[in-house]
Amino acid sequence: MSKVKKKHRLVDAKAPNLLEDIFPYDLPPLIRLQGSAVEHIDGKPVEFDFEAVKDRPILITDTTFRDGQQARPPYTIEQMVRIYDLLSRISGPNGVVRQTEFFLYTKNDRETLDRCRALGHDYPECTGWIRAVKGDFRLVKEAGLKETGMLTSCSDYHIFQKLKFRTRKECMDSYCEVVEAAFEAGVRPRCHLEDVTRADIEGFVLPFVDRLMEMSEQVPEELSAKVRLCDTMGFGVSYPGAELPRSIPKLIYKLNRECGVPSDRLEWHGHNDFHKVHVNGGTAWLYGCDFVNTTLFGFGERTGNPPLEGAIFEYIALKGDTCGIDTCAISELADYMRSIGLPIPENYPFAGRAFNTTRAGIHAGGLRQDERIYNIFDTAKLLSRPPRVAITDKSGADGVAHWVNEFFGLRGDDRINKIRVHKLARWVIDQYDVEGRLTAISDQELEAKAKEFFPDYWDKYKTKVK
Numbered sequence: 001m002s003k004v005k006k007k008h009r010l011v012d013a014k015a016p017n018l019l020e021d022i023f024p025y026d027l028p029p030l031i032r033l034q035g036s037a038v039e040h041i042d043g044k045p046v047e048f049d050f051e052a053v054k055d056r057p058i059l060i061t062d063t064t065f066r067d068g069q070q071a072r073p074p075y076t077i078e079q080m081v082r083i084y085d086l087l088s089r090i091s092g093p094n095g096v097v098r099q100t101e102f103f104l105y106t107k108n109d110r111e112t113l114d115r116c117r118a119l120g121h122d123y124p125e126c127t128g129w130i131r132a133v134k135g136d137f138r139l140v141k142e143a144g145l146k147e148t149g150m151l152t153s154c155s156d157y158h159i160f161q162k163l164k165f166r167t168r169k170e171c172m173d174s175y176c177e178v179v180e181a182a183f184e185a186g187v188r189p190r191c192h193l194e195d196v197t198r199a200d201i202e203g204f205v206l207p208f209v210d211r212l213m214e215m216s217e218q219v220p221e222e223l224s225a226k227v228r229l230c231d232t233m234g235f236g237v238s239y240p241g242a243e244l245p246r247s248i249p250k251l252i253y254k255l256n257r258e259c260g261v262p263s264d265r266l267e268w269h270g271h272n273d274f275h276k277v278h279v280n281g282g283t284a285w286l287y288g289c290d291f292v293n294t295t296l297f298g299f300g301e302r303t304g305n306p307p308l309e310g311a312i313f314e315y316i317a318l319k320g321d322t323c324g325i326d327t328c329a330i331s332e333l334a335d336y337m338r339s340i341g342l343p344i345p346e347n348y349p350f351a352g353r354a355f356n357t358t359r360a361g362i363h364a365g366g367l368r369q370d371e372r373i374y375n376i377f378d379t380a381k382l383l384s385r386p387p388r389v390a391i392t393d394k395s396g397a398d399g400v401a402h403w404v405n406e407f408f409g410l411r412g413d414d415r416i417n418k419i420r421v422h423k424l425a426r427w428v429i430d431q432y433d434v435e436g437r438l439t440a441i442s443d444q445e446l447e448a449k450a451k452e453f454f455p456d457y458w459d460k461y462k463t464k465v466k
Helices: 066-071 079-090 105-118 132-141 155-163 168-185 201-216 248-258 277-286 308-318 328-339 361-369 380-382 396-408 418-433 443-453 457-466
Strands: 034-043 044-049 059-062 097-102 125-130 148-150 188-193 224-232 266-269 292-296
Touching: 034 066, 034 248, 059 308, 079 097, 079 105, 079 328, 097 105, 097 148, 097 277, 105 125, 125 132, 132 148, 132 168, 148 168, 155 168, 168 201, 188 201, 201 224, 224 248, 248 266, 248 277, 266 277, 277 292, 277 308, 277 328, 292 308, 396 418, 418 443, 443 457
Parallel strands: 059 097, 059 292, 097 125, 125 148, 148 188, 188 224, 224 266, 266 292
Antiparallel strands: 034 044
16 A cells, blocks of 8 residues: 655644543543444445444443352342442433343342342343243243343354254254243243354354244234343454454344344343453444443453443443433442452452552642543542542652642642642652652551641641541
């Protein structure tokens, strides 16, 4: 490809252009999609309109109580009820988190389901999860659920090596018998195509989904089968030009446009084995899959699933509005999960204790001048988490000044400048240069020194101490 050299002219300015139409600060940075993308499928160019995603009814579903429990000791009933209550707050009145799924096999499973539904929340809707066994629908019917997921593994690794079917036809017939049992029970089946990104798409997946759609034509619309695309091993890729079975765009095209599965009956369920779980979920949305299945903080089997809180902020960025979502409930959930032993890493996005904490002095200086310089969005407003500075030997006077101002809750002209914190800044440096300290200085230590060095501020503002 020949290079085309273009002359670029400097646009001089005396006032900053902060690109606030993209970075509004009171929302996460907006994802503004322009035009369409072309994906070559079966040798032909196919156009996908990305701009339409803003107006499409894309939504989130949750599997914290199913896949999320496969990565940790089981939650107690009380814990699941509390988590479900907070999930409802995140979802908001518009049901952005539309559904969550529960096991149905034990007495505790059924009691949890009953207590969650007794809260009276519209969203997320409670659904079930069962094996592809006809007898399991008795549990779904007894629970009074309208929908359940069922395992319909589709790669030959599962069909032959795990489930020990003799032929693919025997496997498909077995699955369809269970789907028929769901219809007869008045329950909508959600078929989980396990290991779809390692399956023979043309040879098994598409014929099976064709049959599901034909069966669905014989029942009322509210019973029509849904399809969950399960990237069980995290093999899915979003890149244009990738081949099946790993291509997410091609998978969704095949099911949506060739098999006729409506977008609102398609769901993506990913795993993070190759660090692609969040971007793969977003890609599924863009290419015509209305639902992305998630877990709180990404906890799930092995490397985990798409993180629900990540999908929430991706959703807001695509829609340009919070759509009734209570984003601050994410912080409450993070605090609650830590209190029951869920290990959220300190630097984990949106939920880690230090996700918006800087340790670099030059960054702290930027925060002191305008927090937008080094804060991703208004984390105080959207997550009840103002930006913070961790004090180390790299923090400098700027970092110390920022910590003091946040500690006393000082704003505007009341803020202390870095010259006035020189005693505290000198004490910090001495901890490292004289005492040989290696660790960050704790808030408790700094609070004691703030009381010593700023007694007038302590007397005036200590009731505001956070």
